[in-house]
Amino acid sequence: MVPADRDVTLAALALQTRAVSGTRAPLPHVVIVGGGFGGIAAAKTLAGKPVTVTLVDRNNFHTFSPLLYQVATSALAPDDIAPNLRGIVRRSRNIEAHLGRVLDVDLDHHAVIVDNGPPIAYDYLILAAGSVSSDFGVPGVATHAIPLKSLEDATRLRSTVLRRFEEANANPALIDEGALRVVVAGGGPTGVELSGALAELFTKVLAKDFKNLDVSRAEVVLVEAVPAVLGSFSPASQREAVEELEARGVQLRLGTPIARVDGDGVELTDGTRVTARTVVWCAGVRANPIADSLGLARTRLGEIVVNKDLSVPGHPEVFVVGDLAAATDRAGRPYPQLAPVAMQGARHAARSIMRRVRGRGRTTRFRYFNKGVMATIGRRSAVAELPLGVHLAGTLGWLSWLGLHLVFLMGFRNRAVVFLNWAWNYFSWDRGNRIIIPDPD
Template identity: 50%
Template sequence: MGDGRLRVVVIGAGFAGLAAVKELAHADADVDVMLVDRHNYNTFQPLLYQVATAGLDAGDVGHHIRGVIRDWPRVDLLVGTVTHVDPGARKVVLSNGDTMSYDALVITAGARTNFFGVPGAQEHGLPLYTLADAVRVRNHVLSCFEAAEADPSLVDGGMLTFVVVGGGPTGVETAGAMSELFRYVIRRDFRHIDTARARIVLVEMTDHVLGTFRPKSRQHAREQLEARGVELRFGSRVTAIEPTRVTLDSGDAIPTHTVIWAAGVQANQLTDDALPRTQGGRIVVNPDLSVPGHPDVFVAGDLAGANGPDGKVLPQLARPAMEGGRHAAIQVLRRRAGLATLPFRYRDPGTMATIGRRSAVADLRLGITLTGGVAWLAWLGLHLVELTGGIRRRTEILV
């Protein structure tokens, strides 16, 4: 890797990127780290649905990166967009034409919303993957109630019908939190409309929600959503989205001014990264998370085509991203020390989702499944203690 100080460039300041930077910052080695991200803040994505449903403010889930790296003198931040990676020349190119050389590169550029080519989805759907997305959803939902308050006849045209596409954790959590927003907050704030006429319709192409969860968790989530008044449209696929309606493959059209798109994500594509991709768009990696043919380039998080113990590609979630980022950084340091790299082995601690306040499902190790309030406490502990490192402020908000 060359003599002198080790120059490491980390692309992306999400869960994987910050985990890698933290590991490098605390290394007992001469390492200089340049963290590159298009924003100067990091987003705690598992709680974006809370921002979208007015449960949290944007500042509660967005953290300034410079504040995070303040005590890491060997780490610097460059706000910019990487458009090209040249592994042969060991350089990255930014959108403004500037270039940076590196001795080691860690790519953690994350993912973006996947609209699956559905006509009108990108133009009229409301994704929920970034902080800006969440704020946009919140403002749009509230503006629909304001419009109906000014003209109650708009309710008949779907002004208060909110369609959520996708029955995974994001869709379930958003629908559940939205129902509570309508029931406990909106109902008290608007005087001239019957807020009970507001509808939440969750559209899922399979016959269940939370497809990666165990049957017990799926059933509990379904029952909790139905108890909260969420209409479930199973076995339905969205074929088109227009400004005032969404069309399903059955031919049914749902009048609505709001379609929240929670149907999935895809790996980010740098403009020209010259790196091999899997069929799903992720970067091909070796067992140690390095790129084949480029031992000084590592990939972690949503962008890495890494497999878990079951041979299946790892889910695009916070926990595998964090562990992958840390592992990639450790391998950079091992190569620096002249040691062989080690394969990445991910141990899944479990999968969780909330359906509303004090209600959740949790599939844990050893076949343990929790539901209801106990699962909600488990979710709170994992997301707010392990992932953020602090519980007091967010516990006060969420409880």
């Protein structure tokens, strides 16, 4: 719903919407909000179909979030994992990209409200705006911790870690204040992958860069509220991950939640303090706040409750996919917040729209086909749980992880660059992307 205090009043909006509708192409217009995994999959499914599509995103790039931790740890450059959205849809004549932040959606007047132009009218809408980092009410997270959810977060984290090393190099007394210690909050795949990669960055790269600094005092402390890491994986994978992390020197504090974060580090609920000048928050997400004002039924974490076919109750022309949707299986269990869920759901929504456009009757239930889960801990170390009970670990798991991420990465250029970077990092034991981006004055 559009709040009353908005500049755009409902009456003005209705007029504007009609104005846009007046120039609407004769083909049905599908607006996709979000050029992430879901949005791109929906756009690709609608490419060449008898609809016009507008893909709206606040960024002009797609973020391949599974590799954000590699940007944060200097293994890859930001551009390597962020293909340009216009480039992605360039060959699809019926798809246009729109760079703009979506502020609201007027479900009654079928219009998407953007920050940089008139409302965009739609016949069908796919909401794929994803999720945001959530502090779950832990004091100090918003002020003192860095999330790992966007490309900006990843480059900020990289700069922060490298800057702390420079500061400690200039003034070694800062080591006692935690300048070389990073606390990673959250032992899910992101926290595990980041911890392993940070530990390798410290021991294999920065130890050689900083000749006069005692880099052996650098530490990664992984804090997880429950007694295990990789909660959604099997006990065997969890054990493997713990062993591999410990082999890399990562300190594990499992089973004790963080009570608060401040400028000096974190305090756990048992009263223990961990002094650290860098705290990374990988402990959870909630739905994009775009859902807050729509007046739709939502879950505790803000996801929009959807019908079996991913449409919104009472709005058969609106579909929600990916992290923003509270999609469930037949037993009512929520689907996980994973890229394949978003992609498969988006394809399903796009196909449902085409059924409606073609007047081909009822839409069907969305079913997620689980092709497995993976997490890498570091060089030649990963766990992969694939269908039919196949469990890979060590080098084999790592190679399958590398291969799969190359396949899913969008665009030939990005794949080639990432592959070359990985090969360089592997054979040289180096990381080529170690610039500190200066803070704006």
